[in-house]
Amino acid sequence: MTTTAAPATGERTAQRNDPGAAPRRRRSGRLRRIGLPYLLLLPALLLELLVHLVPMVIGIVVSFRELTQFYVRDWTTSPWAGLDNYTLSVDFDAPVGQALLHSFLITCLFTVLSVGLCWLLGTAAAVFMQETFRGRGFLRTLFLVPYALPVYAAVITWAFMFQRDNGLINHVIHDQLGLTDSPPFWLLGDNSFFTLLVVSVWKGWPFAFLIMMAGLQNIPRDIYEAAALDGAGVWQQIRRITLPSLRPVNQVLVLVLFLWTFNDFNTPFVLFGKSAPAAADLISIHIYQSSFQTWNFGAGSAMSVLLLLFLLVVTGLYLLFTSRGKKASDG
Amino acid sequence: MADTAHRPSRSPMAPPRSFLWSRRIFLTLLTVFVLLPVFVMVTSSLKPLEDVTGKFQWIPSGLTIRPYFDIWETVPLADYFTNSLIVAGSATVCSVVIAVFAAYAVSRYTFRGKRVFTVTVLSTQMFPGILFLLPLFLIYVNIGNATGIALFGSRFGLILTYLTFSLPFSIWMLIGYFDSVPRDLDEAAKVDGCGPLGALFRVIVPAAIPGIVAVAVYAFMTAWGEVLFASVMTNDATRTLAVGLQGYSTQNDVYWNQIMAASLVVSLPVVAGFLLLQRYLVTGLTAGAVK
Numbered sequence: 001m002t003t004t005a006a007p008a009t010g011e012r013t014a015q016r017n018d019p020g021a022a023p024r025r026r027r028s029g030r031l032r033r034i035g036l037p038y039l040l041l042l043p044a045l046l047l048e049l050l051v052h053l054v055p056m057v058i059g060i061v062v063s064f065r066e067l068t069q070f071y072v073r074d075w076t077t078s079p080w081a082g083l084d085n086y087t088l089s090v091d092f093d094a095p096v097g098q099a100l101l102h103s104f105l106i107t108c109l110f111t112v113l114s115v116g117l118c119w120l121l122g123t124a125a126a127v128f129m130q131e132t133f134r135g136r137g138f139l140r141t142l143f144l145v146p147y148a149l150p151v152y153a154a155v156i157t158w159a160f161m162f163q164r165d166n167g168l169i170n171h172v173i174h175d176q177l178g179l180t181d182s183p184p185f186w187l188l189g190d191n192s193f194f195t196l197l198v199v200s201v202w203k204g205w206p207f208a209f210l211i212m213m214a215g216l217q218n219i220p221r222d223i224y225e226a227a228a229l230d231g232a233g234v235w236q237q238i239r240r241i242t243l244p245s246l247r248p249v250n251q252v253l254v255l256v257l258f259l260w261t262f263n264d265f266n267t268p269f270v271l272f273g274k275s276a277p278a279a280a281d282l283i284s285i286h287i288y289q290s291s292f293q294t295w296n297f298g299a300g301s302a303m304s305v306l307l308l309l310f311l312l313v314v315t316g317l318y319l320l321f322t323s324r325g326k327k328a329s330d331g
Numbered sequence: 332m333a334d335t336a337h338r339p340s341r342s343p344m345a346p347p348r349s350f351l352w353s354r355r356i357f358l359t360l361l362t363v364f365v366l367l368p369v370f371v372m373v374t375s376s377l378k379p380l381e382d383v384t385g386k387f388q389w390i391p392s393g394l395t396i397r398p399y400f401d402i403w404e405t406v407p408l409a410d411y412f413t414n415s416l417i418v419a420g421s422a423t424v425c426s427v428v429i430a431v432f433a434a435y436a437v438s439r440y441t442f443r444g445k446r447v448f449t450v451t452v453l454s455t456q457m458f459p460g461i462l463f464l465l466p467l468f469l470i471y472v473n474i475g476n477a478t479g480i481a482l483f484g485s486r487f488g489l490i491l492t493y494l495t496f497s498l499p500f501s502i503w504m505l506i507g508y509f510d511s512v513p514r515d516l517d518e519a520a521k522v523d524g525c526g527p528l529g530a531l532f533r534v535i536v537p538a539a540i541p542g543i544v545a546v547a548v549y550a551f552m553t554a555w556g557e558v559l560f561a562s563v564m565t566n567d568a569t570r571t572l573a574v575g576l577q578g579y580s581t582q583n584d585v586y587w588n589q590i591m592a593a594s595l596v597v598s599l600p601v602v603a604g605f606l607l608l609q610r611y612l613v614t615g616l617t618a619g620a621v622k
Contacts, residue, residue: 036527040436041448043429044498051495052455055463055470062466075469125361128354131346139358141606146365148605150556152573153594157368160375160383160587168371171387202364214616234346256456263459266558284559287461292563297465304462311457 056308063301078298085302096290100303102278103286107262110193110282114200115257121201122208123246127238130216140213147206155270158199162186187272192280200267204260208253215249216242251322255315262311283307376592383587398592402579405589410568411575412597418486418571419554422493426550427543430498434505435531439517449506452499460559467492468563484566492560497550504549508542508615509535545615548608555601572597 062075063085071078091097125143129136146154161168163186170183186195219242227237265284268276274293276285287307291300375383376398378391402408436442437449471482482488516538517530525533536543561573576597579590605612 034442037436037440037442037445040432044433044452044502045448047429047491047495047498048452048455050470051467051492052458052463053451055466056458058466058469059462062469121361124357128357133354139362141609142362143365144605144609145369145602148552148602148609149598150552150573150601152556152558152576153372153598154368156576156590156594157372160591161368161371166384166387166587168367168387175386202368210613211616214613217613217617234350259457263457263461265460266556269558269562284459284461287459288464288559291461291465301462301465304459307459308457308462311459315457 059301060305062297063305065298067297067301069295075297081298085298086306088299089302089306096299099281100286100290103281103283106193106279106281107283110197110200110280111258111261113197114204114261115254117197117201118204118208118257118261119250119254121205122210122212123243125205125209126212126216127242129213130242143209144206146202147210151203151266152270154203155199155267158195158202159187159271162195188277190279192272192277196268196271196280196282199271200261200264203267204257208257211249211253212246215246219245255318258318259311259315372591372595375588376595378588380584380586380588383591384584398586398588399596401586402589402593402596405586406575406578408572408575408593408596411570411572414486414565414569415555415572415597418489418493419551421486421490422497422554423547423550425490426494426497426501427547429494430501430505430546431531431536431543433498433502434509435535437502437506438509439514449503452502455495456499464560464563467560471564483564484569486569489561489564489569489571492564493554493557494550496557497546497553501546501550504546504615505539505542508539512538541611542615544608544611548605548612552601552605 062078064081064083065071065075065078066081066084067075067078088094088096089100092101129140160166162170164170164183167186169186173179174183184191186192223241224237227241232240263284264282265288268280268282268285269288272280272285275289276282283303287300287303290303291297374389374391377394377396378388379393379395379397382388382391382393433452437445468483471488475481475483480487482491512535517525517534520530520534521527556573558573561571565571565574576590576593579586579593
């Protein structure tokens with residue numbers, strides 16, 4: 001009460017002395033009330049501006065400049081390049097454009113497979129673990145371990161397992177099961193795509209599991225009881241009640257998984273180092289290499305901008321499509 | 332079926348055999364998949380060097396705890412550890428505080444630009460890190476030249492960067508969580524003489540502790556595990572674990588047993604913390620993000 005009482009009495013005394021003072025004070029009070037939400041948002045806003053939005057604008061500007069190592073000390077002196085960086089990136093007959101297109105297609109295939117498998121494992125595990133059984137709590141904790149482990153620690157362990165001469169995978173498939181004539185390379189050549197996929201799914205599915213578990217808790221129990229009374233079996237309950245109820249959760253989950261997987265840098269970087277084998281050359285690694293290994297930041301920025309445009313279009317279409325589908329099923 | 336028949340079943344109908352067997356097989360395979368790297372990490376960290384340079388062995392020829400002593404000598408792991416703790420800890424605290432303020436504003440006030448703010452903040456999640464890595468590098472270098480505040484190569488710059496990584500998701504999740512705290516509670520607090528900030532800290536924050544813990548865990552894990560920015564924006568003195576761990580394999584020999592021991596040691600703080608607090612994460616997600 002004290003904080004609100006003090007200005008009120010002050011206002012009353014001021015009113016007696018100076019008739020013009022009262023509206024001004026009331027206005028400053030209203031200003032404070034309106035200003036408060038902005039004040040609360042200010043730190044978040046400033047930091048987002050500094051780290052995300054301003055760099056994005058600079059990135060777009062740089063994509064129109066010829067920024068090589070000669071200009072990196074003061075990037076504002078670099079000459080304008082017009083659309084050169086873009087034409088270089090999308091000229092699919094030339095080596096640079098060809099490599100970018102290849103990397104893009106690899107990333108698309110990788111993302112579809114990885115997101116699909118993560119979703120499948122996460123959903124199946126969450127649905128199987130909806131009912132209580134002995135050891136459920138323990139398993140739930142265990143399944144979150146890949147999510148909790150720092151990326152580099154987990155991925156380095158996988159890199160060790162996939163070593164040609166001293167790894168676990170080759171020991172099992174070559175030495176113990178005798179499936180191959182000679183131990184294959186997993187971190188070089190075409191196999192590296194499969195390696196990357198396995199590691200990515202191992203790392204990513206617990207997040208789907210976590211979100212699905214949270215989503216399942218919001219389904220009211222009595223729907224199942226009513227369905228059971230009507231004679232619906234467990235499989236039917238899962239198909240008719242559980243999966244449809246998870247639709248809104250799915251909309252967000254699939255989008256988040258898609259963006260994270262498509263932009264993933266950490267997994268291939270720790271697995272393969274600064275330059276990934278062609279079969280596992282994800283777009284982030286490709287752009288990183290184009291910018292930092294060859295010191296052509298202009299071209300790297302142009303590729304990043306193209307990537308962002310692609311993600312914006314896909315996200316927009318996805319949201320439009322899934323929201324319309326939702327409306328149609330509601331109505 | 333026999334074991335379920337004796338127990339009073341929770342659901343009106345006991346699940347059929349096909350469901351129970353599918354569940355058993357699926358969960359067993361999944362457990363093997365999840366645990367395989369953990370098994371390799373733990374056993375290899377206790378093997379002598381010959382065991383990890385030669386053919387893989389399920390059962391070690393001998394057990395040794397030498398790798399756990401050697402890891403601190405081969406690379407300055409303790410320094411990296413300190414750097415990671417400072418960076419991830421500070422980023423977490425700042426990120427949570429800033430997210431609480433922002434989520435409070437969005438959840439409890441109507442103001443012009445609210446939708447623009449939430450959409451903008453959330454959409455930064457979709458930016459590829461590679462897009463703003465170079466510009467951020469340029470900005471930090473320029474700020475450093477202009478003001479003398481070292482952002483590039485310093486822990487402070489890395490803290491600023493990391494805290495914005497977890498901010499969008501944290502704000503989004505806390506908005507949902509704060510929305511689920513009844514408005515009557517903070518109205519009552521205001522009647523009792525709390526200002527807007529009093530209502531936030533005395534009523535809303537205590538009621539939203541699970542959500543806040545969940546957000547803090549997320550922020551810490553994000554900062555602890557980040558590789559891309561750490562590899563570009565740190566120098567020898569400020570190197571974090573994410574980059575430092577690569578030091579074991581750039582030597583002539585790859586000390587796999589030490590790498591595994593170091594991986595285990597750097598994972599322990601996050602995994603232990605995460606597993607202790609995972610209950611909050613599920614309840615936090617249930618009330619906040621998943622609605």
